[in-house]
């Protein structure tokens with residue numbers, strides 16, 4: 001069964017999978033998600049994604065639907081059952097099923113969904129040429145309203161509106177600033193720039209999701225002896241960068257060609273971007289392997 005959904009322990013083909021109508025994320029966005037890639041039957045950064053998910057559950061006061069180890073095994077077994085080789089896992093945990101905003105209306109354990117699918121967010125041509133990005137009018141949600149580390153389903157309404165705005169300008173991505181006007185992130189990925197050989201990216205306190213691909217790239221850069229700075233960046237910093245790129249599980253590591261019509265650097269992927277894309281391509285070989293042929 002190639003594309004499939006594991007929902008609270010039952011497996012169905014993707015096309016016929018169903019979630020309860022009164023699921024609390026369906027009703028109120030009261031849930032968490034992780035997008036995780038697997039490459040060549042190895043799940044990339046599985047534990048980092050699970051840790052973020054379990055931290056989110058604790059923050060939102062969800063009951064634990066299953067132990068960390070059981071969740072980890074369910075993801076591995078479901079991947080093995082799908083046997084897709086390369087693909088994308090959407091792991092969702094919602095508060096559970098119940099009508100009414102009050103969490104006490106939810107009498108069930110959290111609902112857990114493990115979807116095994118494929119996802120090609122950008123074309124090979126876009127990965128080669130780089131993305132044209134526009135600054136959107138949508139600001140990231142303030143950290144004192146909702147901690148940006150929380151990968152909560154409900155917060156994505158703002159990102160979807162920002163993505164629509166970018167789409168209307170035929171841009172590959174939309175940049176979001178924070179309330180102070182500093183650069184935060186794009187709608188589904190983090191941003192990096194290179195200037196004078198230094199790799200720079202917004203500090204987590206700018207209101208970004210602390211992306212797992214971002215952390216990976218920082219680690220790869222440090223390993224290569226590159227100086228990395230997490231700081232407060234403005235649009236001016238982006239437009240005067242020598243190179244820029246975006247990172248995310250779905251987007252992977254992709255060069256950025258322009259911002260608001262201004263070409264960045266040389267207008268094609270720069271040497272440090274290429275070096276980090278190559279290092280990332282090596283790193284994805286080190287994911288958690290799953291054994292094809294076993295069942296979920």
Ligand SMILES: Cc1ncc(COP(=O)(O)O)c(C=O)c1O
Nearest residue numbers: 188189190209211212213248249
């Ligand atoms: C708003 C936002 N920023 C950044 C990212 C990148 O995070 P990660 O590298 O963990 O996928 C994502 C990915 O889901 C995202 O939704």
